[in-house]
Amino acid sequence: MQVMENLVRTTVGMSTNIVWHECSIGKLERQNLLMQKGCVIWITGFSVSGKSTLASMLNRQLHCRGHVSYVLDGDNLRHGLNKDLSFKAEDRAENICRVGEVAKLFADAGVICTASLISPYRRDRDACRALVPDSMFIEVFMDVPLKVCEERDPKGLYKLARAGKIKGFTGIDDPYEPPMDCEIVIQLKDGKYQTPKAMAEQVVTYLEENGYLKA
Amino acid sequence: MQVMENLVRTTVGMSTNIVWHECSIGKLERQNLLMQKGCVIWITGFSVSGKSTLASMLNRQLHCRGHVSYVLDGDNLRHGLNKDLSFKAEDRAENICRVGEVAKLFADAGVICTASLISPYRRDRDACRALVPDSMFIEVFMDVPLKVCEERDPKGLYKLARAGKIKGFTGIDDPYEPPMDCEIVIQLKDGKYQTPKAMAEQVVTYLEENGYLKA
Numbered sequence: 001m002q003v004m005e006n007l008v009r010t011t012v013g014m015s016t017n018i019v020w021h022e023c024s025i026g027k028l029e030r031q032n033l034l035m036q037k038g039c040v041i042w043i044t045g046f047s048v049s050g051k052s053t054l055a056s057m058l059n060r061q062l063h064c065r066g067h068v069s070y071v072l073d074g075d076n077l078r079h080g081l082n083k084d085l086s087f088k089a090e091d092r093a094e095n096i097c098r099v100g101e102v103a104k105l106f107a108d109a110g111v112i113c114t115a116s117l118i119s120p121y122r123r124d125r126d127a128c129r130a131l132v133p134d135s136m137f138i139e140v141f142m143d144v145p146l147k148v149c150e151e152r153d154p155k156g157l158y159k160l161a162r163a164g165k166i167k168g169f170t171g172i173d174d175p176y177e178p179p180m181d182c183e184i185v186i187q188l189k190d191g192k193y194q195t196p197k198a199m200a201e202q203v204v205t206y207l208e209e210n211g212y213l214k215a
Numbered sequence: 216m217q218v219m220e221n222l223v224r225t226t227v228g229m230s231t232n233i234v235w236h237e238c239s240i241g242k243l244e245r246q247n248l249l250m251q252k253g254c255v256i257w258i259t260g261f262s263v264s265g266k267s268t269l270a271s272m273l274n275r276q277l278h279c280r281g282h283v284s285y286v287l288d289g290d291n292l293r294h295g296l297n298k299d300l301s302f303k304a305e306d307r308a309e310n311i312c313r314v315g316e317v318a319k320l321f322a323d324a325g326v327i328c329t330a331s332l333i334s335p336y337r338r339d340r341d342a343c344r345a346l347v348p349d350s351m352f353i354e355v356f357m358d359v360p361l362k363v364c365e366e367r368d369p370k371g372l373y374k375l376a377r378a379g380k381i382k383g384f385t386g387i388d389d390p391y392e393p394p395m396d397c398e399i400v401i402q403l404k405d406g407k408y409q410t411p412k413a414m415a416e417q418v419v420t421y422l423e424e425n426g427y428l429k430a
Contacts, residue, residue, distance in 0.1 A: 024271055025278045033278060056239050063240045063248060068283065070324040080346070081316040101296040102317055109285040111324060131295075 030110035038107040041114040045142025048149040055116040057196035074117035100128030139182035245325035253322040260357025263364040270331040272411035289332035315343030354397035
C-alpha cells in the first residue's frame with residue numbers, strides 16, 4: 001500500500017509505546033468509494049489470439065456498467081515505461097515484470113486493471129501473480145491454437161517468423177507455455193473466434209460471480 | 216492512451232482507405248465517469264520538507280470528497296517497480312523517470328495521482344512534465360529552507376550526511392534546484408510548518424479553481 005498509516009508511539013497511563021494508527025486512506029476505503037474490488041486481469045496467449053480485442057471490449061463493458069477500469073498493453077508500454085527494453089530474453093522478462101508491478105499499483109488503487117501480453121513463460125506470469133494477494137490476480141488464457149492464429153496473421157508477422165526474418169517468435173521458434181490452472185479460458189466456438197462481446201461477457205460474468213463488481 | 220481506437224480501412228463508393236474510428240473508451244469517457252480530470256500532482260522538495268505528509272493528507276481530503284486519487288511514493292516504489300535501481304546519479308534519474316511514466320498512466324486512467332519525490336534536478340522534473348499534456352502536470356514545491364529540515368531531521372539522515380556517512384545527500388553534498396515557475400508553492404507560516412490540513416487545502420483549492428474536480 002502506498003498510503004501509509006502514521007504510527008505514533010505514545011504513553012497512556014503506565015503503558016508505553018502504544019501504537020496509535022492514524023487511519024489513512026487504504027485499499028478498503030478505495031474499494032468502498034468505487035464499489036468494486038481492484039484486481040489484475042492478466043490476458044495471455046499467442047500473437048493474434050485476440051488479447052487486445054478482448055481487453056478493449058472488456059474495458060468498454062466495465063465502463064458502461066460504471067466501473068473504473070484501465071488497460072495496460074505490453075506493446076504500448078514499450079513506447080513509455082519500457083522504452084529502454086529490447087526483445088531479448090531478459091528484457092522480455094523485465095517488460096512483463098514491470099507491467100506486473102504497474103498493474104499491482106492500479107489494483108491497489110481500486111482499478112480493475114487489464115494487462116494484455118503474450119507472456120509466454122509460466123514463470124513470468126507466476127511472478128506477476130505473486131505480486132498481489134491471491135484473489136486479486138485473474139489469469140485469462142486465450143486458448144486459440146497456433147494454426148488458427150497463423151492462418152489469420154493480419155500483420156504478416158507469422159510469415160516473417162517462418163521465413164526466419166523475426167527471431168524468437170512465440171510459437172514459431174520460441175515456446176509458449178499455456179497456463180495449467182488459470183481462472184478463465186477463452187476458447188474458440190465451432191473452430192471460430194468468438195465475438196469480442198461474447199469473450200468480454202465471459203470475463204464480466206466471472207467478475208460478477210466472484211464479487212469483484214461490488215464493494 | 217492505452218485503449219486504442221480500431222482503425223478500419225475500407226472502401227465507401229469511390230473513396231478508398233476511409234478511416235473509421237470504432238470509438239473505444241478514452242480519457243474523456245473516464246473523466247465523465249469519475250467526474251474529475253486525471254492529473255499528476257508532483258511534489259518536490261528537500262527530505263523532511265513534508266512531501267509525504269502533504270501527499271497523504273491530500274489523498275485523504277480528495278477521497279473524502281468522493282474523488283479517486285492515489286499516491287506514488289518514490290521510496291515505496293523502490294521496493295517494487297524500481298527495486299533494480301541504486302542511488303547513483305543515473306539510477307536516481309531513471310527512478311524519477313519511471314515514476315513519471317506510471318503517474319502518466321494513472322492520470323490517463325482518470326485518477327488524480329500524487330507523486331512525492333525529492334526530485335532535486337529541474338531537468339528530471341521537466342522530463343516528467345513533458346510526458347503529459349500541459350494542464351495535466353501540477354508541480355508543488357515544498358518551499359522549506361534546508362536549515363529548517365535539518366533542524367528537524369527525525370531520522371537523523373542530515374546528521375549522517377554531514378558526517379559524510381551518506382554521500383550525495385540533497386542539500387548537503389548534492390544540489391537542489393527549486394522550480395522556477397511551478398503551479399503551487401507551499402511555504403512556512405511564521406517560520407513554522409503549516410498543518411497537513413492547511414497544506415492539503417491549498418492544493419485542493421487549486422484543483423477546484425482550475426476545474427480538475429469536475430468532468
